Amino acid sequence: MIPLTLLPGRTDATRLSRDRLDLLTALIDTPAFDPLYRDTLIRIPPQHPVYGWRCSIDGCGRSRQMGHVICESHHRLWTQAQASGMARADFLRTAKPLPAARGTDHGPCRICPERPATTAALRLCSQHHARWQHHARTVRAEAEEEALQQWLRTQVPLAGYGICQAVCPLLAASSLGLCRQHESRL
Template sequence: MTALQLLPLVPSGSTPTRTTTDRLEVLTALLASPTVDPLFREDVIVVPRDHSVYGWACGVPACERPLAPHRDYCHTHDLQWLAQRKQGMPVTEFQRTAEPLKPKAWFTPPPCLICPDVPTWTLDGLCYMHSHRWDHYRGYYRRLHGREVDFDTWPRDQTPFPDFGQCLVEPCPELADNPLRLCRRHSTRYQKAGRPGGAASPSNWSRWLDRGESIPVEYADKAGFDRWCRETGLANRMKGKVSLLGLRPLVKAEIQWAMFHHGSGPEEASQWPLAWLQYVADDCRIQRVNSLVDLDPNTCRAHAATIASLMLKYLRLVYFTREDTKDAGFIETDHFGVRFP
């Protein structure tokens, strides 16, 4: 018997009082309460940088990079602090003198300067395809006139690309920027994976759009491509977000409720790094579980199994009534407002 299975949802020897449907209805009602922060009701939970339990801001003032999991600083500043601490530097001096850093990539890409429905890829505000067009035009102009072209005027003459919708990779919340309907990172991953299913669009597809023509997408094996989209995980650890996309309804509600319950608990509640919470969601999606109680901890990452077991403890108060616990032969003291440390 696995660690998570030691906590059954239905007490043995009793008639189930809350079925899967009942549990989902109860959790849905709890999440709809006005005391629940609306961010925990979303399929993609976006957490403020300075959240008391789920905060992800680097401890160096004005640094815009995210925390390394279970650290006080981003990865770069954490390495710097370890080196400075060995030399006897006080932490207050390190925080005062450390240089704030800019993020290496967008946390949430804004719209392209030209395409309002396509995400920015480059720091100058262009989507992936328009950045290629700009580089080509700038090089051509330099060779022809021997000087640089003015970037401020170039976007006004460009045609925006249409909305390609959300990335087809099941847990990915990012917008696609190409006819295959993959975000830029998953487009790169798809190529590295050897293009499962052989999905392809014309190499010059942007010219098809310029001519007002629809872009054909061909597949050597459509089922293979769909399977890759279904089984592929996130292309990177999202900063400040936990994606619950692709989860079954009950387990999604369980994670949402447990995150709210943990985040609204006592001030001494342990911090749950968002990267570890994403591991929980990923493992639930990979194992296709209906509930956290079905999750096999032996195939989970260590942090995911630990957090999932704590989530199940929170859910016991929801799933077991006082009568359920009595029939099962134990007392859940939280039902009576008593908690033993």
């Protein structure tokens, strides 16, 4: 549970302020208060009855499309099925689940384990990817893989930025402390 305290620097810690804080604490402590909101960091489960964000097709790993209960891919399929005369209940029952979209999460950089990779093929962070692109201009195309392996042995890991600060398990991509997806949304 979140320990509630008065704001620092407030000199008017009057009885009224303290009473309001005590009242709020008492309300949060009641059994009727949803435990989901008691922690300092609120994590909404994917299938929450009110704030759910996962596609409602059973087993689908994708996020809902805004304003809908299904993901964008299933919404496109539903639009086609609806045009052909299929009932919504039949579509929801027969739709195949889709794997979670990985977006830009390609795992950690193969050189810097604390930084996210920018591409799935090379698995390099943005700095090492730029360095490799610069170095690769001097390499013959037929010897590129061998040159990459030699180049990798000369590289030094760079410090990372920790885990994304936006309640996300992905590695932060920059000093902003956000993963690539949350950076792009920002």
